[in-house]
Amino acid sequence: MGGPLGAIIGRYPSAAAGGGGDDDELGGGGGGAGAGGIIHHNRRCRDIAFLVIFAAFWVAMIVNSSFGFNQGNPLRLTYELDYKGNVCGDKHGDPNLHELDVRYWMNPNQVYQSGLKNSKVNLADAKAICLMECPNPAADGLNFICDYPEGDIHLSVDDWINRDYDYFEFLTPDMRNSSFQLQGPCYPVIFPTVNVYWSCQFIARASNVSLKHWQQMGGVSIDENILIDKTVHKAIDSRSAVLKRYIADIGKSWPVFIVCGGILPVFLSVIWLLMIRYFVAAMTWITVFLFNALVISVTMFYYIKAGWIGNDPLTVVIGESDPYVHISGREISHLHTVTIFMTAVMIIAFLSSIAIIRRILIATPVLKVAAKVIGEVQALIIFPLVPCFMLAIFYMFWFSATLHLFSSGQIVRNDCNTDCCSYDLKLGKVNCDNCCGYSIHYTPHISIAILFHLFGCYWATQFFLACSSTVIAGSVASYYWRGGEISHDIPFLTVVSSLKRLTRYSLGSVALGSLVVSVVEWVRFILECLRRKLKFVGSARESCFGKAASSSSECCLGCIDWTLKSVNRNAYIMIAITGKSFHKASVLSTGLIMKNILRIGKVNVIGDVILFLGKLCVSLFCALFAFLMLDTHKYKSAHNKISSPLIPVLVTWALGYIVAKLFFAVVEMSIDTIILSFCQDAEEHQGNAQYAPPLLMETLDEQSDLQRLTQGP
Numbered sequence: 229m230g231g232p233l234g235a236i237i238g239r240y241p242s243a244a245a246g247g248g249g250d251d252d253e254l255g256g257g258g259g260g261a262g263a264g265g266i267i268h269h270n271r272r273c274r275d276i277a278f279l280v281i282f283a284a285f286w287v288a289m290i291v292n293s294s295f296g297f298n299q300g301n302p303l304r305l306t307y308e309l310d311y312k313g314n315v316c317g318d319k320h321g322d323p324n325l326h327e328l329d330v331r332y333w334m335n336p337n338q339v340y341q342s343g344l345k346n347s348k349v350n351l352a353d354a355k356a357i358c359l360m361e362c363p364n365p366a367a368d369g370l371n372f373i374c375d376y377p378e379g380d381i382h383l384s385v386d387d388w389i390n391r392d393y394d395y396f397e398f399l400t401p402d403m404r405n406s407s408f409q410l411q412g413p414c415y416p417v418i419f420p421t422v423n424v425y426w427s428c429q430f431i432a433r434a435s436n437v438s439l440k441h442w443q444q445m446g447g448v449s450i451d452e453n454i455l456i457d458k459t460v461h462k463a464i465d466s467r468s469a470v471l472k473r474y475i476a477d478i479g480k481s482w483p484v485f486i487v488c489g490g491i492l493p494v495f496l497s498v499i500w501l502l503m504i505r506y507f508v509a510a511m512t513w514i515t516v517f518l519f520n521a522l523v524i525s526v527t528m529f530y531y532i533k534a535g536w537i538g539n540d541p542l543t544v545v546i547g548e549s550d551p552y553v554h555i556s557g558r559e560i561s562h563l564h565t566v567t568i569f570m571t572a573v574m575i576i577a578f579l580s581s582i583a584i585i586r587r588i589l590i591a592t593p594v595l596k597v598a599a600k601v602i603g604e605v606q607a608l609i610i611f612p613l614v615p616c617f618m619l620a621i622f623y624m625f626w627f628s629a630t631l632h633l634f635s636s637g638q639i640v641r642n643d644c645n646t647d648c649c650s651y652d653l654k655l656g657k658v659n660c661d662n663c664c665g666y667s668i669h670y671t672p673h674i675s676i677a678i679l680f681h682l683f684g685c686y687w688a689t690q691f692f693l694a695c696s697s698t699v700i701a702g703s704v705a706s707y708y709w710r711g712g713e714i715s716h717d718i719p720f721l722t723v724v725s726s727l728k729r730l731t732r733y734s735l736g737s738v739a740l741g742s743l744v745v746s747v748v749e750w751v752r753f754i755l756e757c758l759r760r761k762l763k764f765v766g767s768a769r770e771s772c773f774g775k776a777a778s779s780s781s782e783c784c785l786g787c788i789d790w791t792l793k794s795v796n797r798n799a800y801i802m803i804a805i806t807g808k809s810f811h812k813a814s815v816l817s818t819g820l821i822m823k824n825i826l827r828i829g830k831v832n833v834i835g836d837v838i839l840f841l842g843k844l845c846v847s848l849f850c851a852l853f854a855f856l857m858l859d860t861h862k863y864k865s866a867h868n869k870i871s872s873p874l875i876p877v878l879v880t881w882a883l884g885y886i887v888a889k890l891f892f893a894v895v896e897m898s899i900d901t902i903i904l905s906f907c908q909d910a911e912e913h914q915g916n917a918q919y920a921p922p923l924l925m926e927t928l929d930e931q932s933d934l935q936r937l938t939q940g941p
Contacts, residue, residue: 271729271807275736278810282691282739289684292677293629300632304668305476307331307426308356312376313639313666316358316426323376323385328358329867332428333460334373334415338648339430340451343459351463353644353665355412359393361547362421362428365435370442372396375413379653403651406658408447412651416442418450423546424555425473425871427464432457461555470558473871475634478627480868481858481876485627488854489883490620494613496846497891501602501609504895508599512838516581519841522848527574529855530567533873534560540859546869559872566874584837595835598898605707607720608700608898612890615696619689619886626685633678637668683750689886690742694800695730697893698738702726702804704901709805709919726804734803737810741796748792801901820904839896843888850884851877 307316308331314321317329333339338354341347363373372394377383381395388395396414399407407414418438421428432454439450463469504511528537535541544557602608642664649660703726730738798817799810806813857863858873870876909919 271733273733273736274803274807274809275740277736278740278743279736281743282736285684285687288680289688292680292684293625293633295677296629296633296636296681299638300634300636302476302479302631302635304635304637305472305479305631307358309639309666309668310358311355311665313641314358315639321358323378325358328360328389330359330362330423330426330428331356332359332362332373332421333430334375334412335410336415336419336430336450336456337410337448339459340453340456343455343462348644349646349648350642350644350665351459352667353642353646353648353663355650356665359428360389362423363393363417364420365417365438368437370438370445371417372407372414373417374415375651375653377653379656381413381653402657406651408445410448410450411649411658413653416447416450418442419456422555424461424464424544424557425469425546427460429464429555430456430460465557467558470871472634473559474875475631477870477872477875478879479631480863480870481854481879482627484854484857484863484876484880485623485883488850488857489880490616490887492853493846493850493884493887494616494891496849497612497888498609500842500846501891501894504595505599505602505609508595511595511842515838515842515845516585518845519848520578520581522845522852523570523574523577525852526848526855527567527570529852530563530570534563534567536567542872544871547865559874563872563874595838595895595899597902598895601704601707601898601902602894605703605722607723608703608894611699611703611723612696612894615692616887616890619692619890622688622692623883626681626688630681633674633681636674636677637670639666640669641665642667683746686749687742687746690745691739693886693889693893694738694742694796695735696890697797697897698730698734698800698804699723699726700894700897701801701901702729704898705801705805705905708902708905729804729807733807737803737808737813738800740810741799745792745796748788797897797900798904801897801904804901805905817904835899836896839892843885843892846888847881847884851881854880 301315301318303315303318307318307329309315310321310325310331312322314325316325316331317327319326333351333354333356335355338349339351341349342351342354357373357376359373363371365371371392374381374388374393374395377385377388377395380400381398383391383395383398394414396404396407399414403413406412416438418434420431420433420435422431423429432452434450434452439452442450500511503514507514531537532540533542542560542563544555544559644664646663647660648663649658650663651657652659652662703722706722706726795814795818798821799814802808802813802817803810806816808816854877855873858870858876862868863870905919
């Protein structure tokens with residue numbers, strides 16, 4: 229650094245003359261020379277341009293989300309389209325399809341033909357209607373599934389449902405002849421079907437009784453090839469269909485997110501902070517033990533849902549089905565992959581815990597520092613509720629907009645060249661000019677809107693985390709530079725003062741810092757997507773040089789990201805102390821750290837590891853509770869059935885981690901702020917920190933710890 233930091237922070241007695249007003253705001257002027265000026269010296273608004281950019285970003289987020297709210301329909305994520313373009317289960321359809329949730333393909337020959345190679349028939353153009361449940365062949369006769377009643381069929385939808393969708397007896401001779409040609413309006417039920425994610429999966433096992441009755445009535449030949457089974461399964465199990473179901477799972481699991489991703493992590497984090505306050509010596513051991521126990525528990529739940537332990541595996545079937553019929557899906561494959569990954573994590577976690585067990589005691593002194601600060605500035609325990617509440621409001625808006633954006637495609641008629649005919653009840657005759665079905669068309673600008681929406685979530689999250697960290701750093705800095713004297717008459721005054729300084733002077737700097745991290749993360753994400761795509765489409769095997777370049781670039785970006793996050797955290801501390809811009813605060817903090825890298829590292833690294841494990845404990849406990857909630861009957865049957873617990877548990881874990889990060893920042897920022905302040909204080913006063921509070925000196929008075937902070941290697 230270019231000069232002593234004391235002149236910038238205002239730790240010289242000359243600052244006392246102009247700091248009276250600020251002393252009062254901080255709770256009195258008896259804590260050292262110029263205590264108020266220490267925090268309030270030479271402040272003005274910084275990085276205003278980035279605050280304007282952040283405000284413009286919020287306007288763009290609202291506009292972007294309004295597009296989704298106007299165009300989207302979350303029902304499309306769960307239910308499919310019929311041949312008229314209606315969403316199954318939509319009460320605003322034509323006809324009213326309320327409670328008619330299951331898509332059923334009426335013509336088995338169309339389904340078979342759509343699976344043939346070089347066929348002009350597409351499954352999306354095969355005639356499908358919405359039913360309440362998937363039909364099965366009659367045991368001693370022949371059942372029919374007839375089209376929606378209209379035209380000359382004078383039945384209400386309710387009567388049609390009560391008759392099991394069969395009005396074959398009311399057909400005119402022309403209608404019957406058309407039905408025998410598989411042109412409708414009624415079609416035979418020859419194959420058993422199973423409800424797989426609200427589409428009727430054909431089982432290529434034709435009923436001999438029903439098929440015999442059909443042939444005796446003069447019906448055309450029906451193909452019995454297993455291709456009819458594979459064609460439907462391919463459509464249900466496509467990547468786009470699985471992605472839609474995963475997004476729909478988020479909408480169905482909102483009670484889990486509120487309880488396990490909101491309320492529970494707040495409670496656990498507060499408990500952890502209180503235990504740090506009163507049982508700091510035991511918390512390192514408790515944290516390591518709980519972390520391993522929770523990793524094992526979550527992994528065992530994955531084993532159960534993967535079907536490798538117990539008798540409660542994930543199933544793709546909704547409702548009851550033949551136990552001898554096994555239907556797989558991508559969701560099950562994904563669950564198997566995650567289970568293997570969690571097994572590796574469990575093993576690595578256990579071995580890592582053994583490796584650091586001898587160093588755990590090093591974390592105790594540094595945690596004592598934070599415990600002392602929390603004990604003096606007790607409002608810090610409660611403060612994270614403020615950003616937590618703001619994030620909760622943002623996430624409710626964001627998740628709702630996400631469901632609408634992912635379902636905001638346009639329902640358009642397919643452009644098909646198939647030669648098919650079906651009976652049109654409205655026209656009263658066979659129509660061969662209206663064979664094309666409907667699909668949901670997603671334009672490129674929808675993909676861009678979704679990517680912007682995802683980036684917006686990450687930036688907003690980083691911004692709220694940064695604001696919380698800066699407020700905490702400002703509160704702890706006030707505590708330190710006043711010699712550990714804080715007014716207890718107004719316990720929230722220190723935190724409120726720090727919050728006021730942030731909102732008045734430094735929001736632009738925080739916006740810039742959070743933007744830098746978000747951009748780097750998204751560059752990593754985009755490059756990883758491109759790498760996977762190129763690897764997938766590449767015809768030749770990737771060369772050793774290509775693999776090395778890809779791995780090196782990924783490693784470099786990861787190191788840059790980690791470094792930026794570390795620099796940002798310390799920059800927020802200097803912003804809170806000095807009021808400088810983000811760039812200048814980064815330079816100041818980096819210079820201070822580089823001068824004391826070994827001193828800080830010896831104390832802080834293990835402490836950071838324990839705090840990281842603590843955040844993982846909270847988030848893993850939330851994931852475990854989410855598993856328990858999702859394992860209830862509500863989420864395993866009927867309309868609330870989730871396709872897989874994978875995404876809800878992952879989202880719950882992420883929410884729990886973010887909430888834990890807000891609360892654990894009290895300890896992290898306390899430690900970092902105290903250590904940065906103490907190192908600079910000791911450096912400028914020949915190893916004797918003049919502004920260190922008595923409570924801090926009591927904790928650091930042990931010779932080994934004091935040497936670790938004040939002496940070089």
